[in-house]
Amino acid sequence: MKISGSEIFIRSLKEEKVSHIFGFPGATILGIYNQLLDSDIQHILVRHEQGAIHAADGYARASGKPGVCLVTSGPGATNTVTGVATAFMDSIPVVIFTGQVPTSMIGNDAFQEVDIVGITRSITKHNYLVSQVKDLARIIKEAFHIATTGRPGPVLVDLPRDVLMDEAEFHYPAEVSIRGYKPNYIGHPKQIEAALKLIAKAKRPVIYSGGGVIRSGARQELLELVNKTNIPTTSTLMGLGGIPGDHPRFLGMLGMHGTKYANLAVTECDLLIAIGARFDDRATGKLEKFAPKAKYIHIDIDPATISKNVRVHIPIVGDAKLILREINKAVVPGDYSAWIERIEEWKREFPLSYQQDDEIIKPQYVIEQIYDLVKDRAIIATDVGQHQMWVAHYYKFNDRRMLLTSGGLGTMGYGLPAAIGAQVACPDKLVFDIAGDGSFQMVLQELATAVQYNLPVKVAIINNQCLGMVRQWQELFMNKRYSGVCLKCAPDFVKLAESYGAVGLRASKPAEVRPVLNEAISVNKPVVIDFRVACEENVFPMVPAGAGIEEMLLS
Amino acid sequence: MRHTISVFVENKFGVLARIAGLFSARGFNIDSLSVGETTDPTVSRMTILTSGDDQIIEQVIKQLRRLVDVIKVIDLTQSDYVEREMVLIKVDAPSAHRAEILRICDIFRGKIVDVNPKTMTMEVTGDEGKINALIDLLKPIGIKEIARTGKVAMARGKQDKNLAGKGQGGMPLEEVVSEEKT
Ligand SMILES: Cc1ncc(C[n+]2csc(CCOP(=O)(O)OP(=O)(O)O)c2C)c(N)n1
Numbered sequence: 001m002k003i004s005g006s007e008i009f010i011r012s013l014k015e016e017k018v019s020h021i022f023g024f025p026g027a028t029i030l031g032i033y034n035q036l037l038d039s040d041i042q043h044i045l046v047r048h049e050q051g052a053i054h055a056a057d058g059y060a061r062a063s064g065k066p067g068v069c070l071v072t073s074g075p076g077a078t079n080t081v082t083g084v085a086t087a088f089m090d091s092i093p094v095v096i097f098t099g100q101v102p103t104s105m106i107g108n109d110a111f112q113e114v115d116i117v118g119i120t121r122s123i124t125k126h127n128y129l130v131s132q133v134k135d136l137a138r139i140i141k142e143a144f145h146i147a148t149t150g151r152p153g154p155v156l157v158d159l160p161r162d163v164l165m166d167e168a169e170f171h172y173p174a175e176v177s178i179r180g181y182k183p184n185y186i187g188h189p190k191q192i193e194a195a196l197k198l199i200a201k202a203k204r205p206v207i208y209s210g211g212g213v214i215r216s217g218a219r220q221e222l223l224e225l226v227n228k229t230n231i232p233t234t235s236t237l238m239g240l241g242g243i244p245g246d247h248p249r250f251l252g253m254l255g256m257h258g259t260k261y262a263n264l265a266v267t268e269c270d271l272l273i274a275i276g277a278r279f280d281d282r283a284t285g286k287l288e289k290f291a292p293k294a295k296y297i298h299i300d301i302d303p304a305t306i307s308k309n310v311r312v313h314i315p316i317v318g319d320a321k322l323i324l325r326e327i328n329k330a331v332v333p334g335d336y337s338a339w340i341e342r343i344e345e346w347k348r349e350f351p352l353s354y355q356q357d358d359e360i361i362k363p364q365y366v367i368e369q370i371y372d373l374v375k376d377r378a379i380i381a382t383d384v385g386q387h388q389m390w391v392a393h394y395y396k397f398n399d400r401r402m403l404l405t406s407g408g409l410g411t412m413g414y415g416l417p418a419a420i421g422a423q424v425a426c427p428d429k430l431v432f433d434i435a436g437d438g439s440f441q442m443v444l445q446e447l448a449t450a451v452q453y454n455l456p457v458k459v460a461i462i463n464n465q466c467l468g469m470v471r472q473w474q475e476l477f478m479n480k481r482y483s484g485v486c487l488k489c490a491p492d493f494v495k496l497a498e499s500y501g502a503v504g505l506r507a508s509k510p511a512e513v514r515p516v517l518n519e520a521i522s523v524n525k526p527v528v529i530d531f532r533v534a535c536e537e538n539v540f541p542m543v544p545a546g547a548g549i550e551e552m553l554l555s
Numbered sequence: 556m557r558h559t560i561s562v563f564v565e566n567k568f569g570v571l572a573r574i575a576g577l578f579s580a581r582g583f584n585i586d587s588l589s590v591g592e593t594t595d596p597t598v599s600r601m602t603i604l605t606s607g608d609d610q611i612i613e614q615v616i617k618q619l620r621r622l623v624d625v626i627k628v629i630d631l632t633q634s635d636y637v638e639r640e641m642v643l644i645k646v647d648a649p650s651a652h653r654a655e656i657l658r659i660c661d662i663f664r665g666k667i668v669d670v671n672p673k674t675m676t677m678e679v680t681g682d683e684g685k686i687n688a689l690i691d692l693l694k695p696i697g698i699k700e701i702a703r704t705g706k707v708a709m710a711r712g713k714q715d716k717n718l719a720g721k722g723q724g725g726m727p728l729e730e731v732v733s734e735e736k737t
Contacts, residue, residue, distance in 0.1 A: 121573060122580045126623040129569070146623060180565065180626045304617035307610065 005133045005164035006031035009097075010039050012140040015172045018068050020044060020059065020424050022052040026072020027112070028099025031164045044424060044453055047445040049076050051417040053083025054443075056094045058418030061404045062379055063425035064217070066093040066147050073099040074112030077158075078119065082411055084154050085123040089408025090238060091215055093152035095143050096124075102162040103131055117158050125153030126181075133166040138173050145176045150183030151302040152215055183301065187316040187323035195273075195297045195314045200332045202271035204339040205231045206291075208254065208283075211238030211407065212276015212300060212320050214400045219243070221324035222275065229333035231273070232343050234262040236283045237392055238407040239276070245396025251343070252352070255283035256543045257389040260350035260552055263543070265343050266291050267550040274298045276320045279309040280408070289548025299323050350554065352393050354537070361510050363387060363462045363533040367394040369513050370432060370460065373521070378402070378430040381419040383439030384410045385469040387462040389539045391434050413442030416459060420446060423455040430458070430521065437463040437487055447500040450526040458520045459528045461493055464535045472538045476553070497528035508532040557586065558612050559638055559708045562601040562619055563627040566592060570624045574601065577622065583607065583615050587640075589705035598626060602707045631708050638708040641680045643668070644690070647697035648675040656696060663689050674699060 003011070009032055013021070022044045025033045036043050046052040049071045056067030071080055077098040087094045101110040117129045126146050128139050136159075143155040199205060213222050222242055226233050226249050233243050234251040243250055251262035263285075266272065272294040277283065284290040287310060298305075298312040299320055306315040316323055354364045367390050370378075380395060381404040382388040388405055397403050404422055406414040419433035440461050450457050467485040474482050497504030503525050507516040513531070520527040541552040564570045571590060578585050586604040593600045605615055612630070619628045631638075648656055648670070656675055660667055665679035679689055683706070690698065 117569065118572065121576050178623060181623045302621070304614065304621050306617075308614060311610070 001169070002167035003170050004031065004167050005136055005159070006035045008133065008136050008168065008170050009140070009159070009164065010035045010041065011170055012137050012172060013041060013068065014039070016066075016140070016144045021068045021070050022046055022055040022059070022421065023070035024049050024052055024072070024076060026074075026076050026099055028073040028101065028161045029070065029097075029159070029164070031161075032070065043070075044420075044449065046417065046449050048443070049079035050083050050413065051420070051443060051446045051449060053080040053094065053096060054086065054411075054414050054417035055421035055424070055446075055449075056096075057083060057087045057092050057414075058381060058404050058421030059425045060087075060092050060094055060421075061418070062401050062422035062429075064401065065425070066095055066144055067421060068095050068097070070097045071099070072112070073101055073116075074114050077116040078114055081119060081123070082409075084120055084156065086406050086409045086411045086414060087154040088123045088125070090211060090406065091152050092154065093147040094154045095147050096154060096156040098156060098158050100129065100158045100160040103160045104162065106160065116156065120156050123154070124156045125151075127156040127158070129158040130160065130163050133163050133168040136163065136168070137171060141173050142176050142178060146178075146181060150181075151212075184303075184317055185301070185319040185322055187299070187318035187326060189326070191314055191316040192323065192326050195316060196327065196330055196332070198271055198295055198297060198314060199229065199231075199273070199327075200334050202334055203336070204269045205229075205271040205273060205334075205336065206251075206265050206269040206294075207231050207233040208236070208266065208272055208274045208277050209233055209239040209242045210236045210275065210277025213239055213242035214276075216276060216301070216320040217400065218276070218319075218321035218324050219400045221321050221328060223247075224328050225324055225331065228328060228331055230336055230340060231333070232265055232340060234258070234266065236277050236280065236407070237388075237405060240392060241397035241400045241402045244398045246398070249340075251347075253392045255549060256285065256545075257392065257539050257541065258283075258543075258549065259352060259393075260541050260554065261343060261346035263541075263549040263552060264346050267548070268342075269294045272296050274300075274312075275324070276300060278305045284309070285543050285549035285551075286547055289550065350541075356510060358510060361507065361513060361531060361533045363464065363531075363537055364390050364394050365510060366460065366462060366513055366531045366533065367391055367434065369517060370434070371395045373514070373517055374430055374432070376402070378432050379404065379419075379422045379426060381405070381415045381422060381431065381433045383415040383434075383436045384412045385436040385439060385467065386464070386472060386537070386539045387434055387436050387468070389469075390462075412436070412439040415439060416443050416446050416450075416457070419457040419459070420450055420455055423450075423457050424453070431456075433457055433459045435459055435461050436468065437461050437465060437490060438467045441487075441490065444496070447497065447502055447526060447528070451501040455526060456524050457526050459526070461528065461530050462533055463493070463530050464533050464537070465490070466535060468537075469539070471536075475536075475538065476542070477544065493528055493530040497526075502526040502528055504528050504530070506530040506532065556608070556612075556632075557604060557606045558615075558630055558632040559636065559706065560603045560605060560616065560619075561629045561631055561708065562603060562625060563593070564599050564601060565624040565626065566597050566599040567624065570599070573622055573624060574603075574619070577618055578605075578615075581614070581618060583611065587705040589707050591707075602705070604706055629710070631710055635711045636708050637711060638682050638706050639680055640683065640686055640706045641678065641704045642686050642689070643676055643678055643702045644693060644698060645669075645674050645676045645700040646693050647699060648673065652696050656693075659689070659692050665689075
């Protein structure tokens with residue numbers, strides 16, 4: 001029996017076991033919205049398409065399953081672009097369906113027509129324009145396959161209106177065969193052998209772990225390697241949670257806002273084992289000064305990340321989990337005791353610190369209190385800015401799906417919709433969005449989404465009444481000439497929350513932080529907490545842009 | 556250094572834009588690009604001339620391989636290969652110069668494909684050096700127009716049948732154990 005493209009769409013999503021779609025309707029996808037009424041796929045109506053794509057992304061990060069986002073043509077499609085790029089930079093499996101004008105009108109500058117395939121070509125892993133209904137099921141199958149395999153990433157499928165109306169037999173392919181796409185998972189045994197030799201001979205090894213460890217689910221394997229060898233381990237922002245934050249060998253984050261001891265360890269090491277990390281400039285600082293004395297082992301699923309920014313001695317292309325398993329089978333550590341002792345000294349000498357008095361709440365204190373209260377029970381989403389770095393410093397992540405943050409693109413406004421997506425994926429978990437007052441104001445309309453679907457996310461606004469991170473740069477590098485960073489004109493966040501039907505709370509004194517957090521956790525509703533924090537606190541340590549990572553400002 | 560790269564791609568619309576977009580987005584050079592169908596009508600073959608140091612060329616090849624629509628990438632520069640380009644050149648051809656033009660055309664094994672009272676158009680095929688030499692010779696006579704196809708290239712010797720995979724299953728390019736003493 002022939003069925004319409006819209007029906008094929010729904011049936012294909014069922015085949016992919018999709019249970020939730022984050023979306024926003026429009027003329028081109030009316031057919032799909034009509035079909036959704038008769039399906040058990042739950043549609044979450046966001047308030048802006050950027051919310052839909054970030055929510056799908058947060059859903060994917062929290063669940064490990066692909067996130068799905070559905071928007072209309074033209075402005076609906078372009079509103080997702082920031083979120084598509086966010087998912088692309090962080091290798092997140094999301095499938096974005098965009099409506100498109102009928103095929104006969106493509107190219108005519110029709111109403112609400114944009115070439116979204118062209119626009120997103122460089123920020124998707126792959127994208128498709130479906131030109132015939134008979135291709136629809138196969139393309140959906142391929143889209144999910146490509147998004148979730150190899151190095152994951154967003155895949156966009158553009159759906160012209162007539163394709164959704166035309167009819168075809170429904171046949172969902174059991175397998176995909178794309179001759180140009182065959183990701184390699186198994187590390188080459190010779191390379192693994194060579195890596196093992198280096199590990200045994202090293203005197204001062206460091207593991208530099210990245211988001212690839214999270215994506216590949218290699219947490220257990222990494223932990224086993226660290227426990228077996230005692231190799232000190234640092235992480236990128238995206239890699240946090242790859243090894244428990246309170247592990248004795250963990251050095252915290254490296255890079256621009258890394259810990260001094262992580263950066264010193266990397267600078268002094270004689271062997272750097274990069275696992276699922278891509279030598280991003282925020283992690284490496286000036287490349288010539290990055291681990292200058294070390295040999296590099298680089299484990300990554302994407303051959304193109306290897307030797308992109310630095311020359312690597314032992315590249316191992318494949319899945320981090322499988323490769324670490326092989327390494328763990330045979331690894332013989334060297335004697336690193338003197339090295340570990342030296343690092344422990346650095347840890348004692350240069351700890352992360354801040355001063356909390358009785359009067360003004362320090363942002364770091366709020367984050368420590370949240371951690372102290374909820375520990376492993378929560379998923380933490382963040383926005384971008386100072387608060388994000390303080391989360392990286394003071395929240396000890398113990399699980400790979402705990403931290404949702406825009407690392408590669410650094411997208412302000414990611415936090416709230418990502419938290420909503422995570423709460424949809426994990427209804428029984430406590431989900432916090434640790435937000436900047438600036439970032440929150442970019443997406444605060446999504447409070448309505450949280451309220452409508454009873455998603456009890458807790459938004460902790462670290463309210464410093466300014467664009468803190470930019471203010472910090474202006475203070476340190478622009479002679480305190482503050483320009484375009486003041487956010488004193490803002491809504492009353494408590495009233496704002498209440499007007500949306502959420503709970504609004506405020507803490508202005510350190511003593512109020514804990515009680516307010518307790519209250520937020522105890523209500524089964526979305527909550528916004530306005531933490532009035534010190535305005536001029538800075539994130540330290542900090543490596544000035546362009547410097548080597550050991551050249552840190554400590555205060 | 557200059558590299559000549561053969562890229563086998565799905566013969567679908569939009570693929571050329573993906574390749575061109577990759578080069579421009581990542582700041583790689585394209586010195587010349589040509590594309591056409593192969594014996595398999597679902598596969599097109601591109602010949603791309605690009606330049607850069609070894610690290611850049613390695614990135615160019617890896618980034619090309621990363622594209623889903625790219626089936627196979629071969630850096631011909633690493634092997635023995637033939638390379639040709641065709642050019643159409645329209646020159647001023649007053650009667651005083653016609654004999655000279657015909658002689659040059661003959662030396663370069665070209666063909667005159669169009670003549671009129673004022674101009675002659677010749678078709679010549681060759682490698683880059685030959686075509687540049689020809690252009691240098693014709694310049695003093697007066698070149699009115701040039702159209703070049705861009706290079707096409709192919710490895711010498713037996714046909715490369717194996718279009719399946721991109722060499723990812725085996726050892727990727729850089730996967731050679733370092734020679735350094737470790
Ligand atoms: C969409 C977007 N625009 C601009 C920036 C540049 N930027 C980085 S951090 C920052 C300030 C963020 O302010 P806020 O959300 O209040 O967080 P804070 O730094 O104060 O913790 C800005 C403007 C960005 N990262 N994303």
